[in-house]
Amino acid sequence: MPFKRKRDWDLPESAATDETRYLDRRRVLAGLGIGGAILAAPALFRMGGDETPVAAPPVETDPSSGLYPVARNAAYAVERALTPESEATTYNNFYEFGSHKNIHRAAQALPLRPWEIRIDGMVEKPFTIGFDELLRKMPLEERVYRHRCVEAWAMTVPWSGFALKSLVDLARPLGSAKYLAMETFENREVAPGQNQRWYPWPYLEGLAIDEATHELAFVATGLYGKPMPKQNGAPLRLAVPWKYGFKSVKSLVRFRFTEQRPVSFWEELQGREYGFWANVNPKIPHPRWSQATERLLGTGKRVPTRIYNGYGEFVAGLYSDRKNERLFM
Ligand SMILES: Nc1nc2c(c(=O)[nH]1)N[C@H]1C(S)=C(S)[C@@H](COP(=O)(O)O)O[C@H]1N2
Ligand SMILES: [Mo]
Numbered sequence: 001m002p003f004k005r006k007r008d009w010d011l012p013e014s015a016a017t018d019e020t021r022y023l024d025r026r027r028v029l030a031g032l033g034i035g036g037a038i039l040a041a042p043a044l045f046r047m048g049g050d051e052t053p054v055a056a057p058p059v060e061t062d063p064s065s066g067l068y069p070v071a072r073n074a075a076y077a078v079e080r081a082l083t084p085e086s087e088a089t090t091y092n093n094f095y096e097f098g099s100h101k102n103i104h105r106a107a108q109a110l111p112l113r114p115w116e117i118r119i120d121g122m123v124e125k126p127f128t129i130g131f132d133e134l135l136r137k138m139p140l141e142e143r144v145y146r147h148r149c150v151e152a153w154a155m156t157v158p159w160s161g162f163a164l165k166s167l168v169d170l171a172r173p174l175g176s177a178k179y180l181a182m183e184t185f186e187n188r189e190v191a192p193g194q195n196q197r198w199y200p201w202p203y204l205e206g207l208a209i210d211e212a213t214h215e216l217a218f219v220a221t222g223l224y225g226k227p228m229p230k231q232n233g234a235p236l237r238l239a240v241p242w243k244y245g246f247k248s249v250k251s252l253v254r255f256r257f258t259e260q261r262p263v264s265f266w267e268e269l270q271g272r273e274y275g276f277w278a279n280v281n282p283k284i285p286h287p288r289w290s291q292a293t294e295r296l297l298g299t300g301k302r303v304p305t306r307i308y309n310g311y312g313e314f315v316a317g318l319y320s321d322r323k324n325e326r327l328f329m
Pocket of ligand 1: 088091092093095096148232251
């Protein structure tokens with residue numbers, strides 16, 4: 001698409017101050033010997049029986065930690081301040097570990113090695129690849145992206161990782177593949193939420209092939225210049241910033257190319273509220289709440305939500321021939 005993009009979210013060089021601030025704060029906290037954990041609010045309420053607190057095991061060294069930080073790609077800067085790391089890593093949606101936001105301790109039970117990723121369906125030759133080998137093959141970069149949850153909270157974070165297109169190229173899909181389905185691990189021993197059998201585990205999300213190969217679609221393997229925290233979807237998760245956050249499926253173990261549009265986790269549970277396309281649009285309310293504004297984590301501020309979450313100039317072209325679809329739900 002050779003058109004000139006005016007990126008109104010481009011950021012002047014001076015905006016690097018936010019980064020400096022969060023790094024300084026991190027150093028101060030580390031110096032005091034208190035990590036992010038102390039900042040976590042206790043759960044305000046409990047639902048179901050899945051929230052037995054799990055003590056965090058001793059900190060393990062991530063075998064990929066030497067790879068980070070990676071160089072930031074300035075093309076994807078965002079004009080608003082970065083969310084404090086302590087917020088982004090303690091306020092999470094990860095239903096495998098509980099249907100509330102305070103899952104960061106429970107998620108520490110997830111073993112990250114060995115971590116095998118299956119690539120199959122309509123590809124020249126299906127294969128399985130270990131996460132560390134995949135990392136070696138992919139060109140890593142950092143991108144600051146907005147993230148907008150369908151529940152109307154939002155954050156701005158530096159993901160590290162690679163373009164999903166690089167993985168699609170490695171997979172060599174057949175020309176007839178139209179969609180890419182992505183699945184989360186399944187392990188009821190470590191993920192208590194997966195014992196709640198009314199959910200259609202494993203968590204699955206899908207993109208049309210042109211979305212999956214769009215330059216903005218990103219596989220994130222790190223956050224704030226470090227390996228991905230477990231609660232944020234280690235070791236690899238999707239980041240599709242123009243769509244509601246539930247599309248950004250975590251802790252991936254499978255990429256399956258298919259001719260048929262996959263039915264995603266939330267679509268299967270509640271298709272009327274959470275559809276396949278799920279592009280952000282402030283003018284189309286969720287059946288139970290407005291999507292006009294969003295709460296920025298860690299600031300107490302509400303700001304207007306933007307069409308395609310501010311990425312319209314990048315992605316609107318994907319949808320010009322799909323006007324009859326439910327693009328914004
Ligand atoms: N496997 C899995 N992936 C998931 C979810 C989940 O519950 N399970 N929640 C989604 C939702 S609703 C959001 S908003 C984001 C939250 O990502 P974060 O915790 O890193 O902010 O993850 C998405 N990916
Ligand atoms: Mo979400």
